[in-house]
Amino acid sequence: MADERRGPAAADGASLLTVEDLHVSFDTDDGTVRAVRGVSFTAEQGRTLAIVGESGSGKSVATQTVTGLTRGATALGSIVFKGTQLLGARERELRAIRGAQIGMVFQDHISSLHPYHRVGAQIVEAIRAHDRSVSREDARRRAVELLTRVGVPAAGGRLRDYPHMFSGGMRQRVLLAMAMARDPALLIVDEPTTALDATVQAQVLDVLRRLCEEQGTGIIMITHDLGVVAEVADDVVVMYAGRVVERAPRRTLFRGHRHPYTEALLDSLPERGRGSRRLPAIRGNPPSPLAVPAGCSFAPRCPTAADRCRQAVPPLLPVDGDASHHTACWLVHESEEPQGGNGADDG
Template identity: 65%
Template sequence: MNLLDVRDLRVSFGTPDGVVRAVRGLSFSVDRGRTLAVVGESGSGKSVATQTITGLTRGAEVSGSARFDGTELLGADPATLRRLRGARIGMIFQDPLSSLHPQYRIGWQIVEMIRAHQPQTSRQAARRRAADLLTLVGIPRAAERIDDYPHQFSGGMRQRVMIAMAMALDPDLLIADEPTTALDVTVQAQVLSVMRKLQQEFGTAIILITHDLGVVAELADEVIVMYAGSVMERAPRRDLFYRNHHPYTQGLLASLPSQTGRRLTPIPGSPPSLINPPRGCPFAARCPHVFDRCRAVAPPLVEVYGDTRHQSACWLGDGEAVAA
């Protein structure tokens, strides 16, 4: 049994303009010691999906199933979610400055999180654990800096603090939402190295939410490509880069900077409205290979290239898929 199994997750929000269908039929699984990357443009539903799983999308209309180690998360009571969040499911949010309380020292925040789930742990023991974690994630002079405030750290250091807090109780699952956003490449490499090291040490499963395919290449085992709330392609990391199938995946890869100096090839147009999603394939209006059937009927997510691990939601057959 996988650590986390999500099946047909659908999330909608009511707005004055209509119902936003943010996630439309998402299914995936992740096991211990593995990393699942969820990629796609902003607004594709990546963050909403994982926040819904952990009970952080209040007011949303939710359906489907999300079983974590045998426990159904969707519709779980607040006490169950509080017991799991932090202790067994750690989260690294996109903006560490807004996730850390500006008026409390970082050591105090980590200690309080540890004692909230392990009240039998003394403050002294929790503080030692916090200092050890800050050292583990590469904070220099951790024993001294534990009493600093969040604004006294750089962006990369604050992100490391968030990783330390998320890993404080050795969670079974770590959800990392854009963990390297706005970091320079050197700090980004250091943060990814810390996450990889922690995963190897504790066997943690990781869901990595990102729009940076360079980060995916560094860390992921399997990749889900989302667009307009739906899965366009699912594949092992290497297949996604070297034997991809969906035109949207190919468009994302073509927009990456290249060492050969070739010009970037952006995807023309904009994502569709999730209040009035298109009738057929959501990518049809931007796809260079679109034909009539694409606009009329949404393609199902099916196996491609004879590999059960590789699926694509596209009417192009295997032989018609365009090499990236």
């Protein structure tokens, strides 16, 4: 379902990335950390998919696994990008896709840029990394074009500046320019507005919105901020303790969400608060990935949890027959028995 905010470049919504039943775990001295447990989602051309959840929900691990950046992890499932299976691919194959076809903007915009190299040199290197036939002169012209596209004023004069000479919002734009160096079909951005003031946040989000509208770029945005999601997302995946608990188009999620965790996240938004009263907090803490409780992982914090919630993992099923809206909650589906069994096996 196309959003009216999207331009003609984004009209087809062709699938770029399909992740199915992804499991990611890490062996540590304390035991096995099951960071991602059976996650599925699809990213489409010209659309922004927001993956939302608290810190530790597994959202960053899931997207890092897409590009093979989870070193030492065991990953199972399927990750298909434009018809190519990425899970289990050789590092050489992943390098050819990473940066060239899938661009990435990491959360820490300070450490992501080399402090002792000029910004222009870093963008030029990103441009030439996958194609050494591009001359440095052409790469510099491309760097100016990219910085201009992401809204850096007087871009040509900023190539010789060092990262510390840019504000936080401008550093974020530089990273966006580097990620777009090879015009990737898919852009993954991790917490793009963290530590930015409201004005700069709006400017960065506008850059992302224009990438979708004008170039048809597919975007996966990782965030804990549903206010940001409301501004730019087309589709939303809500994660909790390594699992998807709700998945829906943005409008459906905000107007007709069904999972108690999604409700709790939305209740924490300032606009849903009443006057100057203190906003409600979600009671308790997320479970340790080393000791995930039986049943629904949110049950210990859920105000409406029933016995069944604590005994079996609820499957992710359509809500009211809507194929675009899924939730994993026994209370929502209590009148339906899941097809093929009585719930997912968490072991």
